[in-house]
Amino acid sequence: MQGSTRINGSVALVTGANRGIGLAITRAVLERGATKVYATARDPKTLEALREHYGARLVALRMDVTDAEQVAEAARQATEVDLLVNNAGAFEPTELTDDAIVDVARREMEVNYFGVLRVLRSFADTLARRGGVIVNIGSAAGLTNVPLQPTYSASKAAQHSLTQAARALLAGRGISVHGVYPGPVDTDMTKDLPPQFEKTAPDAVAKAILDGVEAGEDDIFPDPFAVALGKQFHASPKTVERQMAALVAVPA
Template identity: 35%
Template sequence: GIGGALALEFHRAGFRVFAGARRAETIAPLVALGIESVSLDVTSDESIAAAVAHISELTDGKLDMLVNNAGAAAHVPALDLDIDGVVRNMFEVNVFGVMRMIKAFSGLLIKAEGCIVNIGSIAPIVPLVFSSAYNATKAALHAYGDCLRIELAPFNVQVTTVITGGVKSNIVREADPQLPKGSLYEPIREFWLKRVQQSQNKPMETELYARGVVKALMKHRKPIWFWYGAFAKLAWWIYHFTGKSWRDLVMARWFGFNKLKVIAAQQKKARQWQEMKRKAGLA
């Protein structure tokens, strides 16, 4: 995935790289190439503290760059979300996990006058529909990074948010995604499936993405927001030159909401007709 490709590209650029993962077997190929592994669960304070202690001992208490790439995603209509399960987990990984990591590693980063890199997304920029909770986590990450950048500037720590477009990734693993039974969006299921598969529709190769990101981060003055990946340039244009109403119209057309509006109106009319007949029968 993206994390492995970034680790490998930094390694090729001459960095000493520590790759964190919950399961050692997932990064075994990277270890075989000389990258050092760290047991890490970004949702656990204890795991993060152990990783900080381990890396600090090996680097004289310094860290030049922290890349927050761990991520979880779910592309489900807002009304069908599992709030206390799926959504809570996404925020734990995508937002709170990043906050935990930065707070825990801040001493090492300040000592090195290093850089924090948060992997964001074009999804909340566009915004891509059927991903409200995922978009919310990435929008929160973008906002967090903007404040963090200002707060850490006095300590010469830079903060970059990578606004990532479509990249080959294993973040969405459902082989046969299904809408929940009774979903209001079943009439436009084909459009929902189109959205689920959107990020993997002509995505940028992971290795190419990693090379571009690492090249940008090798600069002395690093970018504040770095837009990269398939459709990232289009998202940049949308962000800077269009309004929210225009974006709403485009999303409604692309993903079947105009069709759903017609269907919903027909269903409403049918219910009203049935109600009229029922009342007439009762009379």
């Protein structure tokens, strides 16, 4: 557990704020009384409806997390951020027989690991000045590999490791770091997920994430699938690995 955080009065920056979980978090942060949210997206035009709705409290910025210059420019502009939400994420379906698997894995790693690392590095000094908070949106698939999503899971495992490193290394600078480990959420990313996975609505997930941040939880499991997996994982990681392997097992 870390110190509790008040969203009310904070100045947030959310990556990938234009749709899915990032959009839900952006709205939820503003509804909880954030003074301002820097909503960032690869294409700021996709943030226009949000800007019209929230007015001056919503500042739209261009940020592709794989572009070092765009990330640096956002950090130069958003100098009063005290709540950084690393939400932008990439998933591409692939399997081990796919010729393109190495390229897929690199693209996912570039967003889910190097992107988070780049943004975190660029905003560390700003956050340190303000006793800030970092929220990394990882995945339950980062705790144990989901072989339906083999390379995505590996990129989220790398991100989980980075979250642990950042928590240890930035605590001395007054920055708290929260890792979020959702299960299936009903967004574009999961449109092709097999029906046995029950999906949670993004608004419910955003609420649970902010509740966890305000309560100072290190590891946040923001939906029923994630809560169950988190408990099983802490009891027996090997049991969870076998359950995930069973999802892709070929009948004998």
